[in-house]
Amino acid sequence: MGPWRCLLLLPLLAPALRAQQQQFMEYVERRLSLLEERISQWHDQSSRYSTELRDFKNQVLGMLEAAEKEREAMRAEAESAAVRVDRLEREVDYLETQNPAPPCVEVDETLMDKQVATAKQRKNEKYTKLTDCSDTIASVRAMKILKRFGSASGLWTKDAAGSSEKIYVFDGTANDTVYVFPRMREFTLFSATRKAARIKLPYPWVGTGHLVYDGHLYYIRQQGLSFQVIKFNLANRTVVDSSVFPAEEQIPVFGLSPSTYIEVSADEEGLWAIYATKEDEKNMCLAKLDPASLDIEQMWDTPCPRENAEGAFVVCGALHVVYNTRLPSRARVQCVFDVSGTLAPEDASLVYFPKRYGSHASLKYSPRERQIYAWDDGYQIIYRMEMKKKLEL
Numbered sequence: 001m002g003p004w005r006c007l008l009l010l011p012l013l014a015p016a017l018r019a020q021q022q023q024f025m026e027y028v029e030r031r032l033s034l035l036e037e038r039i040s041q042w043h044d045q046s047s048r049y050s051t052e053l054r055d056f057k058n059q060v061l062g063m064l065e066a067a068e069k070e071r072e073a074m075r076a077e078a079e080s081a082a083v084r085v086d087r088l089e090r091e092v093d094y095l096e097t098q099n100p101a102p103p104c105v106e107v108d109e110t111l112m113d114k115q116v117a118t119a120k121q122r123k124n125e126k127y128t129k130l131t132d133c134s135d136t137i138a139s140v141r142a143m144k145i146l147k148r149f150g151s152a153s154g155l156w157t158k159d160a161a162g163s164s165e166k167i168y169v170f171d172g173t174a175n176d177t178v179y180v181f182p183r184m185r186e187f188t189l190f191s192a193t194r195k196a197a198r199i200k201l202p203y204p205w206v207g208t209g210h211l212v213y214d215g216h217l218y219y220i221r222q223q224g225l226s227f228q229v230i231k232f233n234l235a236n237r238t239v240v241d242s243s244v245f246p247a248e249e250q251i252p253v254f255g256l257s258p259s260t261y262i263e264v265s266a267d268e269e270g271l272w273a274i275y276a277t278k279e280d281e282k283n284m285c286l287a288k289l290d291p292a293s294l295d296i297e298q299m300w301d302t303p304c305p306r307e308n309a310e311g312a313f314v315v316c317g318a319l320h321v322v323y324n325t326r327l328p329s330r331a332r333v334q335c336v337f338d339v340s341g342t343l344a345p346e347d348a349s350l351v352y353f354p355k356r357y358g359s360h361a362s363l364k365y366s367p368r369e370r371q372i373y374a375w376d377d378g379y380q381i382i383y384r385m386e387m388k389k390k391l392e393l
């Protein structure tokens, strides 16, 4: 068939085609209106959803706002509680300062009658100072926590007299080994005792009352019921001298440290021993030690109680006793006894130590650095002291 025949057929087909077209258009229109209906349904739904969403959002926002307000209120409450705690603490401190240190009275004449064994030991006599040192401590200026080493009790110190930078560490309350670190750096930087030399002593030490003074270790040895002060030369590691401490029926000198019977302390004036005996269970005694011969030059009964004492040191001839409570709180110097009688009791500052971990196992005053090496529940701490001049009586 050629194209001309088709042309011939067209006029005949036209009406049928038109009908089909009509049907198709109707169909499309139906579909469109269906679609439109659905779209409008969707539209309705989505607008409903969006309304719901908006409502929900508003609700949540409202809840958040309420929560925020509550948090604000709680924060304010916590703040006011903190302020109250602060105020309470200050009040306790204030009350404690109002509760003054026991007066450092001149010792009763009758006590002078009790003569102590040797002629050298003068008891409760006026002391003649060797130096013109007239300082007393005013406050703790700064505190530095150096590290945590060893057990809960122990002591660490530099040589209190010489210029050596070595650090000596006694870990625990009874042993025969002392660690020596060449400098502070080696002590603080390294975790173990890798950088330390060990000195094994010929006799074990007991307590935390030992001292390094002018190249010598002065340490306490227990022998049955009595105690010995051993002087040990650190350069050639030999015992230079030893002497039985001339006090009978000794008891622990600090109420809170059961293992220390004698505390050897160095100050600007020399060496001192702090101790206690059954004769006066309540208060501590003080003795001046000759570092060369270990002889006791003079002795005093002090008015400083043993109860709740955790440590003591001597500054310019004045014994400073540090007190705490059995549940450790803030340690403070609360009794000062000046052997030369130049420090007026009311002039003795009540010195508070900053808050710490537990209680002080030892407090070593360095007269050349004017700072205290403290051992606090296994932490080694330095307290820098602020000094002031004594007001002469």
Ligand SMILES: *[C@@H]1O[C@H](CO)[C@@H](O)[C@H](O)[C@H]1NC(C)=O
Residues within 6 Å of the ligand: 174, 175, 176, 177, 204
């Ligand atoms: C000293 O301390 C070390 C380490 O804690 C321990 O092994 C040793 O037995 C102690 N020595 C004495 C004599 O107590």
Ligand SMILES: *[C@@H]1O[C@H](CO)[C@@H](O)[C@H](O)[C@H]1NC(C)=O
Residues within 6 Å of the ligand: 233, 236, 238, 240
């Ligand atoms: C150790 O040194 C001291 C003081 O220099 C001296 O008196 C003593 O004899 C020395 N001991 C030994 C065993 O070298």
